[in-house]
Amino acid sequence: MSRGYRPNEETERFLASLGEKLGERAALITFCGLKQARIGFRFVHLGPANRCLGCDLHRFCQGRLQEGRVYVIVGLRPKTFPCALHEGGVRAAEVEEATIEAAVPVRSAIEGAVILFNQQECQVRNCPSTQSCHPIGLFNGDRCQLLSLSGKVGCPEGRELRTALLKRTP
Numbered sequence: 017m018s019r020g021y022r023p024n025e026e027t028e029r030f031l032a033s034l035g036e037k038l039g040e041r042a043a044l045i046t047f048c049g050l051k052q053a054r055i056g057f058r059f060v061h062l063g064p065a066n067r068c069l070g071c072d073l074h075r076f077c078q079g080r081l082q083e084g085r086v087y088v089i090v091g092l093r094p095k096t097f098p099c100a101l102h103e104g105g106v107r108a109a110e111v112e113e114a115t116i117e118a119a120v121p122v123r124s125a126i127e128g129a130v131i132l133f134n135q136q137e138c139q140v141r142n143c144p145s146t147q148s149c150h151p152i153g154l155f156n157g158d159r160c161q162l163l164s165l166s167g168k169v170g171c172p173e174g175r176e177l178r179t180a181l182l183k184r185t186p
Contacts, residue, residue, distance in 0.1 A: 047077040048089065048109045049102035057089045058114050060152055067100045077106070085184075086153030088114040115183045119148040119169040120162065122176040127165055130185060133158045140172045148179055161185050 052059065061081040068074050081087065091110035099106040124131045134156045136149035143149070148169050154160070160182040169177035 044080055044087075044111050045076070045093070045108055046081055046087075046111055047073065047097065047099070047106035048111075049099070050096065050104040050107055051102075053089070053092055053107040053109055055089055055092065058086060060084070060086050065101055071100065073097060073099075081111075084153065084155070086114040086116060087111040113184050114153065115163060115181050116151050116153045117148065117166075117179055118151040118154055118182050119145060119171075119177040120180045120182075122178055125162065125165055125178040125180060127162055129162045131160055131162055131182075133160045133182060136171075136175065136177065138171075138173060143172055145169050145171060145177070149177075154182065154184065158184050159186070 048057070048059070061078070061083055063083040064074065064078050068078065071077070088111060089109045090112055093108035093110070096105050096107050118133065119136055120131065120133070133154050135151075135154075136145075138146070138149060163181040163183055166179045166181075169175075169179055171177050
């Protein structure tokens, strides 16, 4: 007997519809715990838990999410499913990669520009800017659009950096 959930025929049809187009972009559908299922909720995908690996819904739940990326819920579907990990079950949710605030060199800090993101190398322990220079959800070499700029980043090593709102692009 499988440890995971086995979908019935109606559920199979619903799952098949999850690949539909919404507007001009493909919907990225996943499942989230009922307690987290609200528009605007942000989460970091940390990969599957051991309990998830035996579930038939695993490929729909986590199959299209990338480990280490930050996602935000932008839409909810009414269908819920039982889940061995989440108390009360899970709900289908439309997600997209979240925008991320990060430190970028002043020479790259042009609103609307598409840049290759690289974390700032720093030798200063307990630097107050570590979170901006090494943001969760972005990796070296990510292609990002710079959506907006805010203040300067205080760099103890003297680098000229600005805080930018970035959105990863294909």
